[in-house]
Amino acid sequence: MIIDNREKLEEKRVSAREEIASYQCRILICAGTGCVATGSQKIYDTMVEMCKGLENVSVEFQKEVPHLGVVKTGCQGVCELGPLMRIEPYHFQYVKVQQEDCREIFEKTVLNGDPVERLFYSKGKEIFARPEEIPFIAKQTRVVLENCGSIDSENIDEYIAAGGFSALAKALFDMTPNEVIEEVDRSGLRGRGGGGYPTGRKWKQVARQAEKERYVVCNGDEGDPGAFMDGSVMEGDPFKMIEGMTIAGYAVASSEGYIYVRAEYPMSVARLRNAIAQAEEHHLLGDNILGSDFSFHLHINRGAGAFVCGEGSALTASIEGNRGMPRVKPPRTVEKGLWEKPTVLNNVETFANVPNIVLKGAEWFRTIGTEGSPGTKTFSITGAIENTGLIEVPMGTSLRDIIYEIGGGIKGNGEFKAVQIGGPSGGCLITPHLDIGLDFDSVKKYNAIMGSGGLVVMDEHTCMVEVARFFMSFTQRESCGKCVPCREGTKRMLEILERIVAGEGRLEDLDQLEELAEMVKSMALCGLGKSAPLPVLSTLKTFRDEYVEHIVEKKCASKTCQALRQYKINPEFCKGCSKCAKNCPVGAITGKLKEKYTINNELCIKCGACKDNCAFNAVYVEA
């Protein structure tokens, strides 16, 4: 259907809403990356099959005929409890749905509206039937993710029914491009990719360039390991992001946009392609949008496995077909970006915030979050936490609320040690920081950055030296090699860290590590290099004793660093079977048959073959 004026859009909205309301029952199955991995596609197929088996009932919308809907949605949030299923109009939330459960769900809920109680989320004796009641979801404020998990992300009608494209219509017909920029500027929206640069200011800078050919580019190259917020938005509500980009195009008078998606997100690419095609078909994207004289075309570029392409100038170089290497700035991207033309470059979450700001106004946006960082922030919480998943909270929410109220605390009642924020460019926050309200400015004070929003929770089983080594090996591998401080500095830092975890560190290494880190931080060319030393600096500051322990006592308290492990045999359990000695590749285990065996730690290469092969659990690791 062609929607070439505002009235038709409103008509479409009414009919789409009526259509959705007319279903007797709608089965919403989470098809985010997590739930697909736990088998939600098979559950979708099974439910469709069962519904099709009914007589006189249609599995899609048909006037006059009773109909049921089976829908694949974006991420419903609680990935750890997947596959997830929501059933409307009853508004039941089922968790960990297995294929064997489908028959019961179909018979009880779909046909009769009765709940299958054992599939509700429960904690202790409490049972939570509705999604909003689950503590993980109840404590969130969903703005960017408002539709994620409740609409079919592959169907434009559902987005329109949920209020989609009304912001675009408002911008095109009620506002001048300047007014749109002013609104975004007054909202105080800051770039959600991590830098926190004011979005409105960026748009203004592009709008006032003399060059008339301009581009809008979306950074969907969410490369931070442990972060999947942007991927979830692209999968779960691609239209919202497209609407945000189109509004940006109108604001800065650009007619062409590019979305750069990382190669590891095939599902995001597929959903975006579909969304672009549907929006074009309805004239909500392409030439003369909604019958106005504004035209905007969108293209998708896939990344090819280079983390540095998340940096602005590297990303545009990659779209142009070059090696993704950053360049010296200025000129900045707003002056000379893609094809050397003025370019608005924002990340997925930033664009996804735009429609609501335009529609509800800057004042509304400012009621959420903090003075300096209004709005919400999405986070992915992972690692040693009870409920992993995707969340959205107002800026200024404390880590304590995120970890304990929403995340359900540390996994297996473990002890909180640190949370890594901001990915390989970020830092660690520890117990005294639990009550700080997280926003762009507050985290900076503690040697960390907001980054894109990956939170990796660590407990006492995590070795902070090893974590620093892990991040350094990542940035070293991803360093593009253009500037010497990053190329050589990260390599030397990694060598030192590898030495320390191997038990061969020297105390003077710590000073050298600090010196190198400061050098790379101040001299590297781009953001990747400048921030690469942050995990080292942050852990050195907070966990210096752990470094010293590795170097002086040759001990790793968390038993993570393999070279520092001491394998021992518990004489109480050892039956003298000799299996460990036979499996030891270096002959470090000696003893007599049917007597107690012992390990010579001088010879031991810490391979763990003895422990793997002991039938009596007699071999253990001592820190």
Next chain:
Amino acid sequence: MLDQSYYDKVDEIIKHYGRKASSLIPIMQDIQGEYRYLPGELLTYVAKEIGIREAKAYSVATFYENFSFEPKGKYVIKVCDGTACHVRKSAPILEAIFKELGLSPKKHTTDDMMFTVETVSCLGACGLAPTMTVNDEVHPVMTPEKALALINALKGEGA
């Protein structure tokens, strides 16, 4: 020498993206999607067709981790070693797979061309860490034991 069918396929891909320098990366991605690697002869051909120097094409292809000049196995296994997976102990999974297939960080593909094993820095399924993919299908909450069982099942399938 590659069969003519390879060049016909590439012509089709080039036509889709257009004969311009900026088409290089998407063209290489589609060639690799088709053949699971990027044959050098085809890259030379593409460079000529879209009007860029061969050296430039190689410099771009070698910059990005995704492109491989070596043929890959029937099953491409990617073990995630992103932060979340790393914290939830992904390293033993990789070790177990390497050991089972006789591979190492230097040797990625088995001689019978059945398996290629790589690491990846984040698959975006962190909620279900540790994860791995087999030909892009995500397998969640892995353990070394589950990984070995999966490989043995694939061996059965492939034989």
